[in-house]
Amino acid sequence: MxxxxxxxxxxxxxxxxxxxxxxxxxxxxxxxxxxxxxxxxxxxxxxxxxxxxxxxxxxxxxxxxxxxxxxxxxxxxxxxxxxPGMACDEAHAISVAHLDDVRHKIARLRSLEKELERIAATCSGGVTACDCAIIEALADHSQCGHDRH
Amino acid sequence: MxxxxxxxxxxxxxxxxxxxxxxxxxxxxxxxxxxxxxxxxxxxxxxxxxxxxxxxxxxxxxxxxxxxxxxxxxxxxxxxxxxPGMACDEAHAISVAHLDDVRHKIARLRSLEKELERIAATCSGGVTACDCAIIEALADHSQCGHDRH
DNA sequence: CTTGAACCTGAAGTGGCTAGAGATCGTATG
DNA sequence: CATACGATCTCTAGCCACTTCAGGTTCAAG
The missing domain is CATH 1.10.1660.10 (Multidrug-efflux Transporter Regulator; Chain: A; Domain 2)
Structure with a gap:
């Protein structure tokens, strides 16, 4: 050791x-x-x-x-x-750009979360009622919040 | 055409x-x-x-x-x-697992966002006051919310 | 001095595409 | 029917940030 x-x-x-x-x-x-x-x-x-x-x-x-x-x-x-000396402005710019990036990712993931919740909720796992709502939701783009008539 | x-x-x-x-x-x-x-x-x-x-x-x-x-x-x-027929349970499981994953990513990104905000705020870009607080914050792990004494 | 863990190099694999080279196909025109 | 030119074809390599593997060498404890 x-x-x-x-x-x-x-x-x-x-x-x-x-x-x-x-x-x-x-x-x-x-x-x-x-x-x-x-x-x-x-x-x-x-x-x-x-x-x-x-x-x-x-x-x-x-x-x-x-x-x-x-x-x-x-x-x-x-x-x-x-x-050091010629640093600060640029370091700040890099950090802020990265923070921006992180915020965009968060926003995107939040909207994914919402739609996944919606889709998962349509079928709670019991085999009886659905056949299968999740798969239908994925197949049919018109159900979700987005466009495409 | x-x-x-x-x-x-x-x-x-x-x-x-x-x-x-x-x-x-x-x-x-x-x-x-x-x-x-x-x-x-x-x-x-x-x-x-x-x-x-x-x-x-x-x-x-x-x-x-x-x-x-x-x-x-x-x-x-x-x-x-x-x-179709043997579908629903498994589809639900896949979706829920993915939703879980998305939520974890969101949580992680949120904490990153907070720390980046804190770090970026210590130096607002003027060259005078800092030399450079951002770089110091990155160098010194003890300042951030995490552990490591 | 022997053992076995730690270390070395170099190449290939990961995911989910994207980009490029260089050849061939299909079709709207003349 | 010939031509031009955009669409398509295959195959290969590149992207990021590593990770894994194979096959060998070094270090240090006992």
């Missing part, structure tokens, strides 16, 4: 970085491949060795991904974070 | 099927490839020829996709719709 929690923040293998950040090993390698994470130093046997800076950068990435930022947006935010 | 709207419901080329259903030509071929649409008859010159049944089936598929059903779910619903 490795003395993980304590203070190997100095030189960590990829598995420990994974444990610390909650990002899977394969995903870490993927992030390196697409240029989100810099290439770390290697052990004599060619294994990746990470330090504190990598933990922070990966945590940043993970947090942004959890918030649904696309990888390209994260790349931009990381670039800004690397060059 | 072809007499589209009137009554070529008998034998349609793929473009007309596309126009009637709002599903792109390439997508129609894709649906055939993955087994959602049956292989249609062909003209002497090997072009697809569709009839009324295809229009209905494709409309069904489109409606379900618009509602966010995954292709596998649609495959199941189509199977049910082909074998």
């Amino acid at each position: 490795q003395m993980d929690a304590k203070n190997l923040a100095r030189v960590m293998p990829i598995g420990s970085l994974s444990d610390r950040t909650g990002v899977k090993v394969e995903t870490i390698r993927y992030y390196e491949q697409v240029g989100l994470l810099p290439q770390p130093e290697r052990s004599e046997g060619n294994q990746r060795r990470y330090g504190r800076a990598h933990v922070e950068r990966l945590a940043f990435i993970k947090h942004a991904r959890d918030l649904g930022f696309p990888v390209d947006g994260i790349r931009a935010l990381l670039r800004l974070s690397d060059n | 072809q007499m589209d709207a009137k009554n070529l419901a008998r034998v349609m080329p793929i473009g007309s099927l596309s126009d009637r259903t709002g599903v792109k030509v390439e997508t129609i071929r894709y649906y055939e490839q993955v087994g959602l649409l049956p292989q249609p008859e062909r003209s002497e010159g090997n072009q697809r020829r569709y009839g009324r049944a295809h229009v209905e089936r494709l409309a069904f598929i489109k409606h379900a996709r618009d509602l966010g059903f995954p292709v596998d779910g649609i495959r199941a619903l189509l199977r049910l719709s082909d074998n």
Whole structure:
């Protein structure tokens, strides 16, 4: 067993970085491949060795991904974070654009929810009464709230 | 020009099927490839020829996709719709499962929305005051509603 | 020194399409 | 009947953000 929690923040293998950040090993390698994470130093046997800076950068990435930022947006935010000073306006623009996107998705899902509720309610699962209202509803576009006469 | 709207419901080329259903030509071929649409008859010159049944089936598929059903779910619903009688319970289960999924997505997006609002609000875009609050918020997980001490 | 978990690379697979290349078909005109 | 040109054909690759796999190498505990 490795003395993980304590203070190997100095030189960590990829598995420990994974444990610390909650990002899977394969995903870490993927992030390196697409240029989100810099290439770390290697052990004599060619294994990746990470330090504190990598933990922070990966945590940043993970947090942004959890918030649904696309990888390209994260790349931009990381670039800004690397060059402080010329940052704020652009970071704000990226966030607001993403917030907009999230709101659109919510709106769309809400209307889906409504129609699914309506469709599911027409048939409560008893085999008797319907044959089958759900399938009919899907087949017949005219029943739903949308157009198409 | 072809007499589209009137009554070529008998034998349609793929473009007309596309126009009637709002599903792109390439997508129609894709649906055939993955087994959602049956292989249609062909003209002497090997072009697809569709009839009324295809229009209905494709409309069904489109409606379900618009509602966010995954292709596998649609495959199941189509199977049910082909074998009426043993249908209703299973169709209901599929729909309810999907509705559940949609609700989870909504809940998740709502919490994302809240946090993005909070983060974006910390820096309103003026370069002066922040350097940069958004980037700090992303870097520092401890500020947000989640855990991690 | 042996074992076995962790690590390595590179390629392919996922879902649900979309886009492109390059060839062939079908039909409205001249 | 010939021509032009849009519609269609097949096949392949690309998109996003990973995930999975195969087959090998390294590291560290006992």
